[in-house]
Amino acid sequence: MTNDTTNDRTNSDGLDDTGRELRDALTRLPRTLPPRWLYDDRGSELFSAITGVPEYYQTEAERSILADHSAMIAELTEARTVIELGSGTSDKTRTLLDAFVAHGVIARFVPLDVSAATLHEAAEMLIERHPEIQVEPVVGDFTRHLQRLSDVPSPGERLVLFLGGTIGNFYVEERRAFLGALADVLAPGDWVLIGLDQVKPIDRLIAAYDDDQGLTEMFIRNALEHVNREYDGDLDVGNFAYVPFWDGRQHRIDMRLRASEPMSARLEGLDLDLELAAGEEIRVEISSKFSPSQIVEELAHVGFGADAQVFTDAADEFAVVLARRI
Numbered sequence: 001m002t003n004d005t006t007n008d009r010t011n012s013d014g015l016d017d018t019g020r021e022l023r024d025a026l027t028r029l030p031r032t033l034p035p036r037w038l039y040d041d042r043g044s045e046l047f048s049a050i051t052g053v054p055e056y057y058q059t060e061a062e063r064s065i066l067a068d069h070s071a072m073i074a075e076l077t078e079a080r081t082v083i084e085l086g087s088g089t090s091d092k093t094r095t096l097l098d099a100f101v102a103h104g105v106i107a108r109f110v111p112l113d114v115s116a117a118t119l120h121e122a123a124e125m126l127i128e129r130h131p132e133i134q135v136e137p138v139v140g141d142f143t144r145h146l147q148r149l150s151d152v153p154s155p156g157e158r159l160v161l162f163l164g165g166t167i168g169n170f171y172v173e174e175r176r177a178f179l180g181a182l183a184d185v186l187a188p189g190d191w192v193l194i195g196l197d198q199v200k201p202i203d204r205l206i207a208a209y210d211d212d213q214g215l216t217e218m219f220i221r222n223a224l225e226h227v228n229r230e231y232d233g234d235l236d237v238g239n240f241a242y243v244p245f246w247d248g249r250q251h252r253i254d255m256r257l258r259a260s261e262p263m264s265a266r267l268e269g270l271d272l273d274l275e276l277a278a279g280e281e282i283r284v285e286i287s288s289k290f291s292p293s294q295i296v297e298e299l300a301h302v303g304f305g306a307d308a309q310v311f312t313d314a315a316d317e318f319a320v321v322l323a324r325r326i
């Protein structure tokens, strides 16, 4: 397995890019956490558990779309190399890969994720299922290491998958930067397949991020615990309240942790002292909701064809967009 995080620079303050990004995010107001902190091994396990709760409709909706359209996508794209960014368990991707293998053109699958154990386990499973293709997992950060995709040897078309509504975890400027960077590393004729959650009634959205079993709350809290573990910190995670809400102006679910009382914390590894007033919040995750046409337009803006195809599930809750680099 390749590990692309070794490419991070060490800055003059002794922190690598990931550490510096985290320190900036925690000190700038409003305080935030980059999404990668949600996904250590524990976070990935919790995310998998969330995908199985009844309130979290997204996974099954996207799975049904892939089941209905995988054969057509394999035929249309003729991709020899399939790359998956933020691949996680690659669970739904199996349906796609089955169709690509049946079509007979695919030679290589490259899943990329920050969560090494989950990536490794998924790769083992895929190697067993499809010995006829090369499976080459990469531990990396899709906000930093996309340039590496240029190194993936690829005669023929490539298809980049970005599933699970992960595109909704970016802030607007980050999303634009990500899509632009993706367009930059792809050649004319390459494809992207992006899964996105659609705007829908607020009750349905809130229930998905505040499930009865409390799994999403545990997932959000774990992000701070992850930071504590990684940087020898003493943030008192139990002294925060979980606050999920719908931001109608920005069209996104906003998941915060709110300090229940004044708090002092030290993150030794970041050489950072944090002082939080009672009621002060850390925005841990956002999940933006879209109309598919918005993502088609954003893709067209950075160099993908404006004639992208949009597939939706029977209830029209989730969408998958297939666009070609021009």
Ligand SMILES: C[S@@+](CC[C@H](N)C(=O)[O-])C[C@H]1O[C@@H](n2cnc3c(N)ncnc32)[C@H](O)[C@@H]1O
Pocket: 035, 036, 039, 044, 047, 085, 086, 087, 088, 089, 090, 092, 112, 113, 114, 115, 140, 141, 142, 143, 162, 163, 164, 165, 166
């Ligand atoms: C919402 S989950 C989706 C997982 C899977 N694609 C699916 O559809 O179920 C987001 C995935 O992206 C990964 N991830 C988050 N931030 C990342 C980053 N900056 N670079 C690489 N992977 C990242 C997480 O580890 C996780 O596997």
